[in-house]
Structure formats: C-alpha cells, structure tokens
Amino acid sequence: MEGKRILRVETRRKDLRFPFPENFNQRIEGAKLTRMGRRAKYLVGELSTGEALIMHLGMTGRFTVSGARHGKFHHAAGEDEKHDHVVFEMQGGARVVFNDARRFGFMDLWTSEALQTYPPFAEMGPEPISNEFSGAYLVEAFKGKKTPVKSALLDQSVVAGLGNIYVCEALFRSGISPVKLAGAIRKDRLETLSVEVRKVIEEAIVAGGSSISDFRQSDGELGYFQHSFQVYDREGEACVVCAKPVKRLVQSGRSTFYCASCQRA
DNA sequence: GCTTGGACCTGATTGC
DNA sequence: TGCAATCAGGTCCAAG
DSSP states (O other): OTTOBEEEEEESSSBSSSBOOTTHHHHHTTOBEEEEEEETTEEEEEETTSEEEEEEOTTTEEEEEESOSSOTTBOOOOSOGGGEEEEEEETTSOEEEEEESSOOOEEEEEEGGGGGGSHHHHTOOOOTTSTTOSHHHHHHHHTTOOSBHHHHHHOTTTSTTOOHHHHHHHHHHHTOOTTSBGGGSOHHHHHHHHHHHHHHHHHHHHTTOOOSSSOOOTTSOOOSGGGGOSSTTOTTSBOTTTOSBOEEEEETTEEEEEOTTTOOO
C-alpha cells in the first residue's frame, strides 16, 4: 500500500469492534498512503491528507492482498468472504482485504502530526526492540509494582506490543516465575528479562510470526514461530530443559504457561 | 490510584 | 450425531 493511492474503500458493515470514524470512506478515498508504520500492535498508514489510518488486527484480523500483477504479497483471494469487512482498492490494481472473524480489530483516523495524542498511544511504554527498553528501564517501570511480573509485561504502558505468547516465552527463557511480583525481582534478573524479551520478539519476526489457528503472514502463508514455543500451549508436555511437565495457571484472566522447576527466580 | 474481572464476538474444540 | 460448555493471540471499562 505504501506509495500508492487508495482509489476506493468498501466497508461492508458499519462497525468492527468500534464504529468506523465519521465519513471514513470519503476521508481516505483518493489519498496516497505515503508511509506505513507501526506502534505496538497498531498499524499506522500516513495519508497525503494529513491524517493517519490506524488499524488493529485484534485477535483474528488479517489482511490479504490479491489482484496485483506484481508484488511479493500477491495470493489468491480469501476463502472466508463472510468475514471480509473492508476492501481497499489500490492504485496499481491490488485489492487489500481486511478479514476478521471475531471482529476485535478496528480502524480509526487521527491527525498524523499528533499521533502521540491518539488515546491508546498517549500512555504507551517503549517498544521492546528499541534502545529505550532495557534492564534499567524495567527496574524503574517495575519499582513498587505489586502485580505479578506476567501481568506487568502484558501492561502496554510498561512495554508496548507484548502479547500473551511472547510474555510466557520471555519469562521462561529468563528463568523468572510468572507469579513473582514485578517490584520484587532483582536488577540482574530484569537485565536478563529485557534481553530475552527482545530476542523472543526478534526471533518471532524472523520466523514470520506464530500461527495458532487464524494467523497468517501477509502472503497467506503460516508463521513458523509456534514450532519454537518452549512453554506456550504446552501444558503437561515435558519442559525442554528439565523434562518436568509444563504447568498452566490463569493470571488476570489469561493463561500462563511455565515450568515450575526452571522458573524460580 | 492501581488491579482485577467481565465484556466484546465468533469459531474451534471438548465433553456429555 | 448433536448440543452445550469452554477456550482463544487483545483491549477497554467498571467495579473492587
């Protein structure tokens, strides 16, 4: 989409998770998408109109690209038309379709120059792969926190863009118990944690993400990182390090997978 | 002020 | 086989 004009937009329902912003179609049709970027799990497409098209995949959202004669993302149109909610017809012939069965995703518009005031971004912590994110940062961010480290890492105001899978994996790699209170973890452990968080994310990106059921890469192919899970979704299976069974518990309503033997710190 | 739990919505899987 | 209950990658908001 980058560098191309959005010729036409078709919204097939009036809302996703939230209603589309007022005059959504008119505000983006004819605009050129000058730059596609990202903040946490939000896609940010800057438009020639001065507004940014903000898009979130929720849990089951996906974009598929078809119709283009060229381009590495071309693949056949989706088979699940029932959940094709938004279609972008791009300059050059590409059709970019947003499909989201569970409709937890959404689209929004915000002034490009003031993106930091977009409500979800306003209180957001640093990107885990940025220089700002470090052991020293975690020491500050966790100071006095009485919430379990698992919940603290899922908190987007602490660090932006980590989800349940990668938090479980990073804690396992760091040898830190998910129930340990964030404020009670030693500084050297937080240094390790910051390194492992970054490594997990970078490795998952290289592997093309994690396909559990719905997730696909932009070309429709499955991700591969799920084969690298050491604890996530492995309840009862042998720990890759000590062979004891992986355990599951629920924290803040989310499943946590961990090895009680390896994660004691 | 901080933390937790329920809600949002649909589909896949599990258990009776 | 059929149906109901449960669970899922994220985020928001009300209640505690």
